[in-house]
Amino acid sequence: MLPRLVSLLCLLAVAAVSPPLIADEGDQQAHVTANHSLVDTLKAAQATKSHVMVVLKGGAQYSARQIKDVSNQAVVLQGPYQKELYDVYVLINEIAAVEVKVRK
Numbered sequence: 001m002l003p004r005l006v007s008l009l010c011l012l013a014v015a016a017v018s019p020p021l022i023a024d025e026g027d028q029q030a031h032v033t034a035n036h037s038l039v040d041t042l043k044a045a046q047a048t049k050s051h052v053m054v055v056l057k058g059g060a061q062y063s064a065r066q067i068k069d070v071s072n073q074a075v076v077l078q079g080p081y082q083k084e085l086y087d088v089y090v091l092i093n094e095i096a097a098v099e100v101k102v103r104k
Contacts, residue, residue, distance in 0.1 A: 032100050038092060042070045045100045052077065053099040054090055062088050 045052050046067035053063040064077035077088040
């Protein structure tokens with residue numbers, strides 16, 4: 001019982017000091033920090049409709065105006081650069097890096 005309580009308190013402490021992904025409703029800019037997972041960063045970019053560039057482990061890059069959908073397994077990029085009529089489905093475990101436009 002005590003180890004569970006300690007674990008819960010540690011989790012709550014980390015959540016309390018972690019910066020929010022989106023500062024407030026008026027801000028509408030994604031904030032990229034090392035404390036958040038790749039999926040959390042992609043979800044923040046989706047919520048703020050931020051421009052993203054996804055770099056895959058194989059070297060391919062996809063730049064898109066916004067994210068259409070994101071889950072723990074994959075992300076769908078809407079209207080990638082020079083292929084605006086297409087969507088790109090990318091597996092999360094194939095992503096090496098993500099660039100998010102955080103300032104307008």
